[in-house]
Amino acid sequence: YTVEGVLGQGGVATVYKVRHTELGTLHALKLLQAGNAATRDRLLHEGRTQAALMHTNVVRVTDILRLDDSPGLVMEYIDGPSLHQYLQTNPPEIEKALSLFRGIVRGVAAAHHQGIIHRDLKPANVLLAITHEGVVPKVADFGLLKSFTTMKESGGPKTGTGIAMGTPQYMAPEQVRDASRVDQRADLFSLGVILYELVCGETPFKGKAMLDVM
Secondary structure, three states, rough: OOOEEEEEEEEEEEEEEEOOOOOOOOEEEEEOOOOHEEEEEHHHHHHHHHHHHHHOOOOOEEEEEEEEEEEEEEEEEEOOHHHHHHHHHHOHHOOOOOHHHHHHHHHHHHHHHHEOOOOOOOOEEEEEEEEOOOOEEEOOOOOOEOOOOOOOOHOOOOOOOOOOOHHHHHHOHHHHHHHHOOOHHHHHHHHHHHHHHHHHHOOOOOOHHHHHHH
């Protein structure tokens, strides 16, 4: 792959726009820049889970590679903004908002059908693919995913009891208290907040600090 640019950067990973040198196809590459063994295991678990979903409304993971012993996820390249970016300048009409929301729900439903809880649903984690059929929302970033079955049984990374994981404005109250115990209903709460924002142009829960929002 040849790196053509940076698509985004977080605390431990950077997402690059890359081109396959033989095929000429564009992809996104999520590569760890920092983190311990647990972080690497979580990224690999994210990749394997997302690769198995294979749904129109979920960003596909097509391969896992390693660079200097750091794992990277090769993903479908989405030629469009995140829903968060889109909403900054394009407040949708109600029918458009509902159309986008239905696509997001279908992607989340596919994950739930396979026993996966996202736990970080928010507009920044929904990418909008611009296609000939129109705008297709695709759920991305399953980094905080949780399986309905115990992680111990599945061999995946575990979440410590009593730890809040997610984005406060979109988190269910029970996820604030203990992210390790939530089920698919936490995602339904987050979907409700996204729908509220699509229709009303703002999130329902506000505060000057994270604790105020919680």
